[in-house]
Amino acid sequence: MSSPVFLGNPADLIASVPAVLGFTPTRSIVLLFANPQSPSGTAVSLPFAARANSPGDKDSLSDAALAHYAMDMCARLDAVAVLVVFVDDRLTPPLTSGTADPRHRSVLEVLARHLESVNRVLGGTWAARALAPKAEWWNALDPSESGLLPDPDTSPVALAYTGAGRTIHRNRSALAESVTTDTAMRDRLAPLLAAAAADAHERWVRTARIGDPDADTRRTLWRVVHAISTWSPTGSPDLRVLAEVAVALRDSAIRDAMFGVAAGVHAARAEQLWSILTRALPDPDRAEAATLLAFHAYLRGECPLAGIALEAALSSDPEHVMARLLHIGLSHGMNPTRLHKLCRSAIEAAAELRIDIGAPQPHSHTKEGERDKSR
Structure with missing residues (x-):
């Protein structure tokens, strides 16, 4: 099931992540594979999402491995873009442009380069310490774009998914339980x-x-x-x-x-x-x-x-x-x-x-x- 997400406000997209994944991620990099649903490109469907441990953490994927995975999934899903959301309680917003977390900048550069080689794009990159009501979010590369998240539990995507019978777990451990x-x-x-x-x-x-x-x-x-x-x-x-x-x-x-x-x-x-x-x-x-x-x-x-x-x-x-x-x-x-x-x-x-x-x-x-x- 994929639901349209309107990108006029990135906060709506970020808040949709728990619904799309099925649980609220922590210390993660989340890849959202997107297809346009409007001629203007302001709305997309998200047929698939995947998460991995935060870059640099134990058991995290290498930059190249993550990029090759994204390329493969784009081909299989016929996705035109990959959107990235970093979720990590250890993050701090960059003070100025170009001061993003070095690990984030590295993985994004490799990902963008690989996607470009197969005519796909890195559609957007955002970060937040947590996915919760009024949690701060920001553009991972541009500190001028930031704001507060709406309640992920009442996001349009969450309401659509729960109405279809899906359960959104509080974290991956709860899902495993x-x-x-x-x-x-x-x-x-x-x-x-x-x-x-x-x-x-x-x-x-x-x-x-x-x-x-x-x-x-x-x-x-x-x-x-x-x-x-x-x-x-x-x-x-x-x-x-x-x-x-x-x-x-x-x-x-x-x-x-x-x-x-x-x-x-x-x-x-x-x-x-x-x-x-x-x-x-x-x-x-x-x-x-x-x-x-x-x-x-x-x-x-x-x-x-x-x-x-x-x-x-x-x-x-x-x-x-x-x-x-x-x-x-x-x-x-x-x-x-x-x-x-x-x-x-x-x-x-x-x-x-x-x-x-x-x-x-x-x-x-x-x-x-x-x-x-x-x-």
Whole structure:
């Protein structure tokens, strides 16, 4: 999802960074990849944003590495400009032109030179100690341009994103905590997984005897959809239901059908369920839930959460095929609309089993424009 940002006031752009990233960055350099949305160039869409540690800090990218990354992403996203925002509580505004932080000047010079070589531009560079209401901001190279930030939580981009169901976390650590294993719940759930697996095997044996290989898949898919549609985020989760769903996801037919759920009426409840399972399941079952959580986030453009969830999935199962494919797509800036085909295939596969997993809604992520249909 990309929203137009009006550049008449740089403060609006800077305040949009937490929404575009999905969390409020600290001690970071943020790259915003931009495409013009008005003939005058005063409004742009931001299809993708990325952050790295502040230049010169531990684990920060070299100037050349950052520049090559920006060049590659511009090509993949067809972006015409890169906008840069430095966020670091240690910064001080330059007193005069030419007195910018040496590390900032170095990275910007290298970035501008590399972008120019591929007919892209460095569209603007700003800095702030923090992204918060009334925090001071300034042009990283021109001290005459400065001001105070509006509230990032009420920026037009933030309101558009939260209205679409995205969550803006207070920092990257809070984002990571959303998929951190809950060891207490995992220890309570683990014994129930064996019992659920035994029950699933017995059901499969019974349906195999009647010569209907799809009967067990159909019944299991129905039960998973029922669990999703009746899921409530309030109160303590039913561990037996969690165990049954987790075991069901071991069946690739069931797991693949769940990608279609992300496009329909049960999407929000399903994502809540995948989130809890990501925190509650042991390896390698955790990988299935984390991959589904990542898919939901990626589909609506919440790339930071998708990335964190995919890291969890691949940590749980490094060979997980779908997690690896989504990770490659995310790291290369693949547009979320490319996931629509997988949603449709999943819905059709479930329909062949005579199970309605929730048809796409008029404003769902699978409603296509003519441009997407032509792909």
